[in-house]
Amino acid sequence: MRRRRSAAGRVLAATAAAELLAVEGLFAALPLAVCAAALFFLPLRRRLPLTTLCATLPAMLTGHMWLPSMVAMLEMASGRSRHRTAVACALLFAAAACPWPVWEFASMTRQEILTSVEAAALMSTGPTALGLLVATRGELRARLAELTATREREQHLESERAVARERARLAREMHDTIAHHVGIIAVQAGALRAAETDAWKRDTAESIRRHGVQALEELRDMVGVLRASDPAAARSAGRTGLDGLRDLADGSLLEVALDVAELRTAPAGEVENAVFRIVQESLNNVRKHAPGARVAVRVAPGPDGCSLTVEVGNSAPPGAARPPAPHPGPDPAGAGLPGGGYGLVGLRERAELLGGSLSATRSPEGGFLVRAVLPL
Template sequence: MSQRRWNRLSAEQAAVVCAMGELLTVVEDFGALALVVCGPALLALPLRRRLPVTALCTTLPAIATGHLLLPSMIAMYVVASSRTQSRIAGPCVVLFTAALCPWPLSEVATMTRTDLLNTMEVAALLSIGPSALGQLARARAGTQAQLTRLESSWAREQRLGAEQAVIRERARLARDMHDSVSHHVSIIAVQAGALRAAESDPDKRADVESIRTHSVRALEELRDMVGVLRGSDLLATAPTSGPHLADLQGLAAESGLDVTTDLEALAEHSWPDDVETTGYRIVQEALSNVRKHAPGASVTLSAMLTEDHGALILEVRNGPTEQQPEHTGLPSGRHGLAGLMERAEHLGGQLTARPSAGGGFLVRAVLPL
C-alpha cells in the first residue's frame, strides 16, 4: 500500500472513530429514536466506498433528527470525491434539505427569522463543506494521475531517444566497418587469388589458398555483422549464420598448431545458437593466443558435459614452448580474454584463463545449456 493511500485511509478511519465518539453527545437522551437513527448511520459507514450514495441516504435520518452529524458529512465527502461535479448536486441538495429541516417539523412554526438563517447556514456548511472537500480531493487525485502519466510519457520518450541514438551509432559503425575493413580484406582476398593463380609451387599455392579462404570467410562474417549493426532490432546480438561447435575440428586443423582434440561430447547433444557461437569464438580466440604467445606448443582441445548435463565445458590447454613469440606487427588491443569473459557471463556461465602446471596456459569455459 502506497504512503498516500495509507494517509487517506488513516484520515477517514479517524473521522469514523470521531463519528462513533459523537454518540457521547447524545448519550443523555439516547432513546428509541436515537437507536433507530444512530445505529444504521454508523453501520453504513463501512459501505461508504462501495455504496457511497446508499451510505449517505442511510445517514440522513441521523442528521435530520440532530443526533449525529459526522456520518452524513463523511458519506457526502466520499460521494463528492468519487463523482463529477454535475453528479453530486442531487446528493448535496438532499443532505442540505435533511440538515435544514428541524425535528420535530412542528418547530418550524416557532422559528424566528434569525433561527431560520442560522439553520440554513449550518445546513449549507454541513452539505457544501464536505462536497467541496471531496471535489478538491478528486481534483488532486486527477492531477496526481496526470503527473504520473506525464512522467511515464517522459521516461518513454527518453528511452526512445536513447534507442534512436544507439541505432544511429550502430549505423555509423556499420558504415565504417564496411568502408574501411572490408576494403582492406577484399584487397587481401583478390591479391591472394591472383598470387595463387601465378604460383607453381604446390606448398606455396596451398598457403596462398589458405590466405584467400580466410579472407573470404572474414568478408562473409563482416557482412553478417554489418547486417546486424544496420538492423533496427536492438536485441540482435549475432548473425543468423554464425559458427557452430561442429566446426571446431576444422578450426583446430586450420590453426597450424599441434592440436589434440577430444570432442566426442559435442556429437551427443544439440546446442542453443548462443552456446554454438560463444563456444566457437572462445576456442578460436584461445588458439589465436597460442599462435601469438606460445608458438610451437602442443595444444589439447576438449569438450565435456557436467555430471547433470546442465552445462558444456570447453578447455584449451597448451604446454610450454621454447620458441620466442614472433613479432608479426599485428595490433593487439588486449581485449580478447575480456571479451570472452563477457560472452560467457552473458550466457550465465564463466570463463577462467590462468597459467597451468608445467609452464603452459589453460582457458576453461563453462556454458550453461
C-alpha cells in the same frame, strides 16, 4: 495513501461517537437509535456512499449529530458521478435546513429560517467542495502519472533511436575501413597465389585469401545486423557451431589435435557458438604467444551430463627456456599482430552470460590451458 485514509476514517468515527455520547441525554430513545444507526453505517461510506448518506440523514434531522452525514457527503463527492453528487448535496441541504420535529418550521421566525438555511448551505456545500477537491487531486495525480509514463516511454524511444543511429554510424565505419583493408589483402593474396610457382607459398597465399574472404562475409553479416537492428538477424549473424571446429583447426597454421566427443543432447546455438569462439580465440593466442607449440582441443560432456567442457591446451613453444608469460611481447611468427588484452576477458564474459565459467592457467611444463564449462 491508504494508511492515511484509514487513519483519518478511524479519527472521524471516534469523533462521531464522541458527538453521540455528548448529546445522548438530550433526546429520547428513538432519536438515539437513529444516531446509533448512523454510526453503524459510517464504515460503509467508501463502498456504499449514497446508502450511507441516506442512512445518516435522519440523524442530522435530530439536530444533534451532523458529522456522519457530512463525512458520507465528502466520500460521495469524491466519486466520479457529478449528477449523483448534486442529488446527494441537495438531500443533505434539505435535511440540515429542516427542523426537528418538522412541524416546528411553521413557528420559526424569518431570522431563524435564514440562519438555518445558511447553516445548511455550509454543512452541505463544505463537504461537497472538499470531496470535489479530493477527486480533482486524484485525477491530477493520475494524469501526472500518465504524463510521467509517457515521458519515460518517449525517452526510451529516443534512446533506442540514438542507439540505432550510432549502430548505423559504426556500420558505415566498419564497412569503409575494415572491409577496404581486408578486401585489399584478399585480392593481393589471390594475385600472389596465381603468380607464385612455389607450392608452399601458393598454399599460404590461398590460406590468406580464404581467411580474408571469410572475414569479409562475417563483416557483411555484422554490418547488416548493425544497420537493421533485427534481433533475429543478430542471433544468427556470425553464428558457428561444433561442425566448424575441424576447418578452424586445419586453417590455424598450428599442430592441433582435435577431440570432439559425441553428445547425446545437441547444445543450444548460443552454446555451440561460444565453444567455437573459445577455441578460435585460444588458437589465436597460441599463434601469437607460443608459435610452433602443439595444441590439444577437447570438447566433451561434463561428468554430470548437464554441462559441456571445452579445453584448449598448448605445450611450451620450441626452444622456450621458461614458461611463457600470459601476454609476452611479439614474436617472429606473430610480429606486429595487435593484442588489446581483452581476448580472455571477453571469453570469460561470454561463458558467464550463458551461466558457465572459464579459467586460464599456466601448466608446469610451460604451456597454457584454457578450460570452460558451459551448460547444455
